[in-house]
Amino acid sequence: MRPRRRSTATTCPLSPSPQQTPSTVSTSPLDTQFPGREVEPMRFGIRKLSVCGRVFISVVTLLVAGCSKPEEVINRRLADANQKIEEGAPTEAVEILEKLNRKFPDQARVLEALGFAYAQVDRQMDAATAFVAAADADPEAAYLRQFAAEAYLRQDKLNEAAEQYRLYIAAYPDDYQGWKNLGETEERLGNITRAIETYLEWYRLRPSGFAALRLGKAFRKLNNTPQAKSWFETTIKHGDDAVKEALLGLLEIEVEAGDMAAAEKTVGQLDRNFPGTLDASDLAGVRERIAAWRKAQEALEQARAEQERLARELEEARRRQQREAQLAAERQREAARQREAEAAAAAAADTPGTAPTAPSTAPVRTEPDTPLAALQSASRPAPAQIPEDLAAAIARRESGDPDGAADMLWRALGEDDTRVDLWVELADIYREQKQYAAAEACILEARRLAPDSIEVETAYLNIVRESQPRDVYLARVQSAREKFPANANLAWVYARELAELEGDAARTIAAFEDFLLLADPADPRRAEAAAYLARNRR
Known part of the structure; x- marks a missing residue:
């Protein structure tokens, strides 16, 4: 509980007014802000002393009638000391008060007046001792401990000052200024953890950017970077005069962490709100570091983009080489199959009872209404x-x-070269343009991917029909017929091709008979097959 003050009748003329609050009392001419700020010599109560001097005689006249003899002496000598202060003779006032203190020791108001008088002659240690003695003598004078602490600070007696501040806030726990002063003293002592605890209480009682800034700097000294950064950011949110220092503290953290993107933003804030501050600080060289980082980032982005481009080109080249190798292998396999089919056809032609079919080197007809073209379209x-x-x-x-269509298909194959439908369409485009080598390479890749597809086989036969001699084409049709023996459409194409050759009648008859066995009863082609058989059977 806060100590009560004396009544007006017993207040020393050299002491602060009894109506003062702790916060008012704590703001003396001795400024204890630190570090690096020069403090004026202590002149405790100088203005109050002047007022007291002018009215003291009349006041004492009223008091003496009600005082005992010791009180009368004390009041008279205090008035004498006050008069000396008014006359500009503080040394003589000190002598009066020292004699009075020796005669009446442990009198709180005498010790309090003596403390202020010592402060006038810059005897800081004596002032501090007097204030401590006055506060010890009268618990209601606990507010004097802050003056004692300030006097100790003037003599760099930090431990003694901290102790007096602790006693002061024990009596006045809601005075944020007392917590602030204690925290600053603890920080100067190097007790950073204690200082942080004290600053937190200051911030609780009076949230402000200055309190948050003190916390940020204290956590920085403990190398607790996350907490320091958080409190600097809190300072910035308060938006008061502490923002500038908070931005510098935040910038220092970001640069140390190598977070140049964040540092670049913080520099922008400083330049917009506090022009010239960065260039006048120890962090002025950050601009060059950020510029170098930005240049390196741009170079890195360019290099990354170039690497990605080269990687894509290499991948496309790898896929092209892979496709070319696959197509070459398929062509070799197909050539081997072709030689086998031709050998088989030649062997069949040499068999007794069959009429050999003379190989033809003329290109195959390409009318769009041929059976094979219709099959492929379907x-x-x-x-x-x-x-x-x-x-x-x-x-x-x-x-x-x-x-343009071919280009679109190649791009699509670059993303997925296992698409059979794309290979088939690309092969048909090249067939239509009579680029038979390219058409054959594409259709062979489709056959490799889908060896059991009748659609792919039909497209393949259509390309061979246009690009190869008739006998080669017939051998391919025969191979397809053997590969898909149950397919009526292939049976029909094979029979029609044999009939047009007008060669081996027995083979042609057998082919039409096979078609009739496979065809649907409603298939209109059955009539043509039956007519052929009627004309050529014996």
């Missing part, structure tokens, strides 16, 4: 089933831009 999926990228390529091709 094999393309319905529009609703076509993937978006393939549909876009088909639309471009049908609009008269097959080269």
Whole structure:
């Protein structure tokens, strides 16, 4: 509980007014702000003494009638000392009060007046001793301990000052100024943890940017960077005069952490709100560091972009090489199969009872109404089933831009080269442009990916029909017929090709008979097959 003050009748003329609050009392001419701030010589109560001097005689006249003899002497001598202060003779006032103190020891108001008088002649240790003695003599004079602490600080007696501040806030726990002064003293002593505890109490009683700034700096001394950063940011949110120092403290943390992006933003805040502050500080060189970092970041971004571009090109080259190797291998396998089929066809032609078919080197006819062309057209999926990228390529091709369509298909294959539908469409574009080598390479890749697809086999046969001699084409059809023996469409194509050759009648008859066995009863092609058989059977 806060000590009570004396009544007006017993107040020493050299002491502060009894109506003063602790916060008022704590603001004396002795300024204890630190570090680095020069403090004026102590002149405790100088203005109050002047007022007291002018009215003291009349007051004492009223008091003497009610005083005992010791009180009368004390009041008279205090008045004499006060008069000396008014006359500009504080040394003589000290002599009067020292004699009075020796005659009446442990009188709180005499000791209090003596403390202020010592302060006038800059006897700081004697002033501190007198204030402590006065506060010890009268618990109601605990407010004098802050004056004692300030006097000790003037003599760099930090431990003694801290002790007096502790006693002061024990009596006045709600005085934020007392907590502030104690925290600053503890910090000067190097007791950073104690200082932080005290500053936290100051901030609790009176939240401000200055209290938050003190906490940020104290945590910085403990190398507790997260807490320091948090309190600097809190200071900035308060928006008072402490913001400038908080921004500098925050900038120092960001630079040490290598967070140059954040440091760049903080420098911008300093330049906008406090022009010239950064350049006048110890952190002026940060600008060059940030500029170098920004240049390095731009170079890094360019290098990263270049690396990504090269990686894409290398990957595309790798895929092209892989596809070319696969296509070359497939061509070799197909060539081997072709040689085998030709050998088989030659062996069959040499068999007794069969008429050999003379190889033809003339190109195969390419009328669009041939059985094979119709089969291939029917094999393309319905529009609703076509993937978006393939549909876009088909639309471009049908609009008269097959080269653009081919480019679109190659880009799509660059993302996924296992798409059979893309290879088939690309092969058909090259077939249409009579680029048979490219068409064959693409369709062979599709056959490798989907060896059991009748649609792919049909597209393959269509390319061979246009690009190879008729006998080679027939051998490919025969191989397909053997590969897909239950397919009626291939059976029909094979039979029609044999009939057009007008060579081996027995093989042709057998082929049409196979078709009739496989075809649907409602298939309109059955009539043509039956007519052929009726004409050529014996």
